[in-house]
Amino acid sequence: MIRVLIYLDENSGKGSLELIEVVRRMYPLDEIELCAAAFAKPEESLLGYFDEIHYFQASESQKYQARFMASCIEKLERQKHFSCIIMAAVFMGRMTAAALAAKLGTGLVADVVDVCIEGGEIQMIRPAFEGKLMACITNQGLGPIMMTVRPGVFRYDGTSDRSTCIITYELADEEAHGIREKRLTENVRNDEYDASAGSVCTCRKEPYSRELCIMEQGAKMRDTRGGGVQLIACTRKDENRDICNAEILVSGGGGVRNHFEELARLAKPLGAMVSSSRKLVDEGIAPRSIQVGQSGRTVSPKLYLALGIYGSMQHIEGLKNVEHIISVNTNRNAPICSLSEIVVEGDAVEFIEKLTKRINQNKN
Amino acid sequence: MKIVCLVKIIPDVEHFTYDYDKNILVRENKKSVVNPEDSCAVAAALRMKEKCGAEVTVVSMGPVSNQKYLENFIRCGADRAVLISDEMFRGSDTYVTSRILAKGIELSGFDLVIGGTHSLDGDTGQVLPQVAELLDAEIMSHVTEIRRNEQADRGILAEAEDGKKKLTFSISLPAVIGISGESGYKLLYIRYDDWKKDMSDRLKVLTNRELCFGEGETGLAGSRTRVLRTYPKKFSDKEKRVVQNDEAGIEYVYQFLLEKGFLNDD
C-alpha cells in the first residue's frame, strides 16, 4: 500500500490541501492511503480529505521546534513507511522538512512548483537562481521521497469523501522532549465532529476498527535536543508595511498629484499597498518611504499599477522582476507604457473610480 | 563563545542575462559573489563579538579559488576562516553538503552557528536545519536580530519573522541560526589600503584528508537527490494591449485582474 504524508501547516489552514494536488499528480488517489500530520488542532474543514490525521498536541513553543516536530514525524514514518512526505515551503515547514530529511537520510527537494512522472520515476521541478533557471530533480535516497512545495502554485479541486480518522498524541512536557502517545480514539461520524471533543476520531462510512500502531508509551526518544527553542513573545509586525514586500502596488505619479488619497480606494479591494513616483515625494504629497525608483525603493510586486506615472529610467530602475504592469496615462507615449501589459489611455483618477466601482459591484 | 559563520560563494545571479534567441541563460564569465544573507550573518557574528566577546570562524565550502573571499572576512574582523575544498565534494546536494559542513564545524568547535537563511542560487533553505540536526543543535531561521540572553547561562535571544508575525525566542546553545536579509546587519567595508593585506596565515583549507569521508559518501554519488536537467524559465514576450478609459477598457482590466487571481476576495 502506498502511503503519503502531508504536513498540515498551522498557518496555512486549508492552503495545505493544495498539497493533495501534488499527490494526485504522482499517484492514483483512490489507491493510496493519504495521511496528514498536524501540530495544531486540525480544522473541521480538513475532514474527508485524509484517511488519517495524526495530531500531535504541541505546545506553543513546540510548534517552533523544527527538530522536535521532525522527530514526531520520524516516529510516524518508522511505523508507516510513507512513499512520500510533502510539506509546504513555509517558515516552519522548510525547517522541519530539512531536519526530518537529515534524520531519515533521504533527499529533499525544496520549493517544488511542478511534479511529473517519466519512465516511472517521479521528477520534481523547482526554480533556482531567483527563478531564472528551472531544475528537474529526482530522489536517490533510500527513504521516502521528500519535498517542500511552494505555496499558492497548486490547487486541489478533488473530492473529500475519505473517512478521516484523527489520532491524537498527547506530548510529554517540554523538558522531557518525549512523545507520549495516548490513544484517545474512538469512532465518531464525520458530520458529528465536535470541535470541543477534540480527542475523538471520526469515520463516516463504516466503523473504523483498524489497529493502530502504538508508539511505545513513554519511550525515551533518542537523546536529542530540539526542545531548547522557547517562544517568549509573538507580536504582529508593524503595520507600517514595506512596499518592497507588497504583492500588488498601486502607484501614483504626477497624473494623480491632486488626488493621491484616491489610490487607497483602489488599493483596498486589491489588498494592495500604495506607492509613489519621485515627483509626488518631491512635492510633499507622498512620504519618501513609499517611493519607487533608483533613489527610493526597489520593489518586486506581482502587479504594478502605474497611475499617471511617466516612467523615467530612474523610476524603472526600482522595478525588479515585476510580473505584470498596467499603466494608466493620458499620454500613451509615456515611457512606462512601453513596459506595460495593459495601457489604459486616460485620466488615472477617473480610472480609479471606475475600476473600484467595477470591483465592488461584483462583490455585492 | 565560539561562533561559526557559514558562508557560500555563489555565481552573481544579478548579472545573468537571458539569450532569447537560443533560449539559454548566459552564465559565462560572470564573477562570484558572497551570498548576501551570509554577509549579514557574518556581520551579526561580528556584532556579537563586539558586544560580548566571541571567537568568529568563517566556514565555507567551495573551490580553492574562493580563498580570496574568505580572506576578506578576516580583514573585516573575523578571527579565522576555514575553506572546505576537495574534488570529492564537488556536486554534493544539500544532504551531503550539510554532512560535510557539520563535520568541518565540529572540527572547529562551536557554540553557535550563524548563516544566511537563504542563498540566492539554490535557495533551498535546507542546509542550516540539516546541519543543526547533524550537530544536534537547536535551529531557528528567518532571524532578524540576535543577542546574548543575559538571563540564561548559555543561551541567546532571537527575533524571527514569519510573515506578519514577529516572534521572540529564547534559544539554548548549541544552536544554528539562519539570519534573514531583512535583518539589516551589514558588514563594514574594508578600507582600500587593507584590500591586499595578506591574511593567508589565518585561513585554513580542509580537505577530505581531515574530514575522512568514505568513497561514494560525498559528491554526486553520495547525494540523495539528483538534478536531471536544468533549463531556463521561458519568458514570453507579453503582448501589449492599449485600451480606453471607458466601460470596455475597465472591463478588460477587471477581467485581467480576475484571471490572474488578483481579486481573490478572502
Place this chain on the structure above:
Amino acid sequence: MAKRNEEIIRDLGGMLEESQINLDKDELYESSADRYKKYARAKKALNVPSPLAIVYPYSTEEVQKILVYCNENRINVIPRSGKTATEGGLENWKEQAIVVDAKNLNKIIKIDTYNMQATVQAGVRLQDLEDELRKLGYTTGHSPQSKPVAQYGGLVATRSIGQFSTLYGAIEDMLAGLECVFPNGHIARIKNVPRRSAGPDIRHIVLGNEGTLCYITEVTIKIFKYYPDNNRFYGYLIEDVDTGIKILREVVTEGFRPSVARTYSEEDARQHFYHFYKSKCVLIFMAEGPEGIVKATGDAIEAAVRKFGEGVIEQVDSQLIEEWFNHLNWSEQDLEDERQGMITNDRHDGYTTEISADWESITKIYYRVIERIRNEYEMADDLTMLGGHSSHSYVNGTNMYFVYNYNINCAPEDELRVYHHPIQRIIVEETLKEGGSMCHHHGIGKYRNEWTKEEHGSAYYMLESLKKTFDPNGIMNFGTIFPQKEGEKYQK
C-alpha cells in the same frame, strides 16, 4: 603671522552684516566639497577641511574688501555661484578658507532687446534670466542640464556649455563683457562690444578661470530671438557610435547648425530612451530658429541620414524626442533626491568625464576607452553602465561624454580612488594620446590638475604666468586647475 580662525571670523564681522556670514557647521561641511565627492559627502565621509565661513557679499565693493583681506592674510578664497561644479572646483584643500557665494548678487541689471544683450550680476540664475527673456520672446540660448540651478558667475568661470550649443554656441560665444575683482582689489570692467581687435581678447582670461584668478561680479551676454513654434525633432536608431558621429559630421560640415545634434551609445541610450531604443544606438537632432532655416536644417539632416543609411535602422517618432527634452533638466530636488538615493542604495549614478577631439580621433578614443575599461579595470564588475554620447559638435570635431554608473562596494572614503579615478585616468590618457582635450565643458577642477601641464604642453607657460601675475599669493581657489604638491594627499 597667520591669523587665528576666531580672528578671521571677527574681522569678517567688521566687513559684513551678520546675515552675510554663515557659520553653520552642517553648511560648512556641505561647502567643503562639490558634486565630485557627492557620495562621500552624503555619507559624511569627507576627508577635506571645512571652510571657516561662507560669506554673501551684496556688492562688488564688498567682494573687493573680502578679497583684499584674504590676500593680505593668505586665506584661501573659494568663489562660488550656483554650486553645480562637478570636478572638485569648489572643494576646499586649505585649513583656512572662505567661500564667497554670489547668491546676493542676484539682480538682472538690464535686458536690452534692441542691442540684443542682457546684463546680470554673477548670482543671477540662468533659469530666472531665461524666464524673463521668454516673456519678451527671447532666449539666452544657453541650456546646460544644470539650468534651473546654475548661476551666471559660475557659468562663465567654468566655460559652461548648453544643450543647444551647436546653434547658439557655448558661454564664450555668448559673453559680451564682464566685471571682475582681482585678489589685490583691482576691479576690471571689460566693455560690451560686438567685436574688436584691440589686443588679445582679455575676456578669455576670465572665462574658465574657475575662480583661480579673479572673482566675477557681473556678466553681459548676448540674447537671441526665440521661435519655439518652429522647433523640429528628429530621432533615429543606428547601428553604432561610428555611424552617428559620421552623420553629425556630415550635417555640421555641410554648414548647418541644428541646435541639438547627439549620438548615444546603446548603453547610454538605454538610460534616456529605454522606451524606444531597442538596444541600439540613438541619434537625435533638433532644428530651431526662423522657419526657413529650420526647414533647410531639417532637409540637411534627412539627407545626411540617407547618405549613411546603411547604418541607420529606423526613424523614431519625433513626438518621443520632443517629450524627452521636456524631462531633461535637473532641479534642486533632483539633486537632493540623488543624495538620498546614494545614501540608501550605495550606488553612484551618472559619473561622467567629458573630452573633445577632432572628427578623426573621436571614435578611436571612444572605442579604445571602452575596451580598456572593460578589460583592464579591476572593478569593472561593479559597473552597472558604461557608455557615452557626443552632444556638442563643431566644424572641426566634437565632444564625447563618457558616462558610467557603478555599485559602490567600498568605504565611502575610498570610492573615488577605487572607481572614478582609474576610469577617468584611462579616458584622459587615451584622449591626450590622440591630441584631444581632457575637459570639454566641466573644467579641470581639482582632480584633473595632474594632467593640466600635459593638456597645455608648451602653452602651460602662459597659463602659469597668468596665475603668477593675478594671484601671486595663491589665495584663489587653491588646487583648482594648477597642480599643487600640498593637495596630493587629497587626490591619492
